[in-house]
C-alpha cells in the first residue's frame with residue numbers, strides 16, 4: 001500500500017504499524033493444545049473440540065487456560081472468520097473436573113489467613129471467568145454444537161457463544177447449587193439474556209434440574225435441534241461456511257454491536273454503531289459487497305481481516 005499524501009511522521013508511523021500487523025497476521029493458530037483439538041474444515045472456518053473424552057470433557061486447570069488462549073488467538077487470526085465448538089466422545093462436557101476443585105482446595109488449605117485464602121479463590125474465579133468470556137470477546141462468531149450432556153461449566157461456556165444448536169438427546173444442567181456454590185463464571189449473568197423467561201432461569205438455577213433438548217429449543221437456549229451429532233456438525237459447518245463467506249468487517253462489526261447493545265441502552269447501542277460504521281463504511285468491503293448485490297454476483301471474495 002502506498003500513502004502518497006501523508007506527512008512524513010504519519011507515514012513512518014503507518015510503516016511501523018504495517019510491519020507489526022504483518023508479524024501479527026503471520027501468527028496463525030497453529031498452537032497444539034492438550035485438552036482441545038483445533039481443525040480447519042473449510043477456508044476461514046475453525047472447529048474447536050473439547051478433547052478430554054476419557055474424562056467426559058471435564059474442565060481441568062489446563063482446559064480452563066487453553067480455552068482462553070485458544071479463543072484469544074483465534075480472535076487475532078485473520079485465517080479464522082467463524083468458530084464451531086463441540087465436544088469429543090460420548091457427551092459435550094461433565095462440567096468442572098472434580099480433581100480441579102480438589103487442587104484448588106489444597107492450595108487454599110496451605111494458607112491460614114482468610115485474606116490470603118480469599119485472594120487465591122478470587123484469582124482462580126476471575127481467571128476462569130476470563131476464559132469463558134474469551135468466546136464473547138472474540139470478534140468471530142462462535143457456534144456451539146452440543147450433544148448429550150452439557151453440565152455446569154458447560155452451560156457457562158455455551159451461553160457465551162453466539163449461536164447454540166444441539167442433538168435431540170441433549171440435556172442441560174445448571175448444576176452448581178448441587179455442589180454447594182452459586183455459579184460464578186457467567187451463566188447467572190448470560191442465561192437470563194439468552195432465555196426470555198426469568199422465572200424459568202431461576203427454576204433451573206435453584207433446582208439444578210435437567211432441561212432436555214425440546215425445552216431448550218422452546219425457551220430459546222438453542223435455535224435448532226438435530227437428529228444426531230453427525231447431522232448437527234454437518235449442518236453447523238454449513239452455517240459456519242455461510243458466515244465465513246460474508247465480509248469479515250460486516251460480521252465482526254455485527255457481533256461487536258450485538259454484544260455491546262445487549263449490555264447498554266438502545267441509544268448507547270445506536271451511538272456505538274454510528275461511531276463504528278463511520279469508519280467501517282469506508283472499508284473496501286462495503287463497496288465490494290454492495291456492488292456484488294447490485295450485480296447479483298454469487299461469490300464476492302473479501303480480503304483477510
Ligand SMILES: CCC/C=C/C=C/C(=O)SCCNC(=O)CCNC(=O)[C@H](O)C(C)(C)COP(=O)(O)OP(=O)(O)OC[C@H]1O[C@@H](n2cnc3c(N)ncnc32)[C@H](O)[C@@H]1OP(=O)(O)O
Pocket residue numbers: 055056058093094095096097098099124125128149151152153154175176179184185
Ligand atoms: C470457580 C469455579 C468455576 C466453575 C464451576 C463449575 C461448576 C460445575 O461445573 S458444577 C457441575 C460439576 N459436574 C457434575 O456434577 C457432573 C458429575 N457427573 C455426572 O453427573 C455424570 O458423571 C454424568 C451425567 C456426566 C455421566 O454419567 P454416566 O453415568 O454416563 O458416567 P459416570 O459413570 O457417572 O462417569 C464416568 C466417569 O467420569 C467421571 N466423571 C464424571 N463427571 C466428572 C467430573 N465432573 N469431574 C471428574 N470426573 C468426572 C466419573 O467419576 C466416572 O469416573 P470413573 O468412575 O473413574 O469411571
